[in-house]
Amino acid sequence: MACPHRAIIIVTGDVPGTSSSIAKERFEVSCDLEDAHGGPHRNEEHSEHWEDRGGPVTHVVRSDAG
Numbered sequence: 598m599a600c601p602h603r604a605i606i607i608v609t610g611d612v613p614g615t616s617s618s619i620a621k622e623r624f625e626v627s628c629d630l631e632d633a634h635g636g637p638h639r640n641e642e643h644s645e646h647w648e649d650r651g652g653p654v655t656h657v658v659r660s661d662a663g
């Protein structure tokens with residue numbers, strides 16, 4: 598049985614000339630590991646890993662700067 602956890606990955610980028618950032622990309626990944634596994638959730642296709650906060654869907658914000 599697969600882990601039911603998913604993550605919404607939000608990639609942000611800086612707006613040139615300002616100190617603000619905007620969401621440039623947003624996609625959803627599901628955990629590839631087995632149900633009730635230990636440690637962070639992981640998606641191999643996107644090389645993502647994340648810690649959940651108790652819910653089945655976790656929002657993860659990534660900056661593409663650097």
Ligand SMILES: [Zn+2]
Nearest residue numbers: 600602628638
């Ligand atoms: Zn998982």
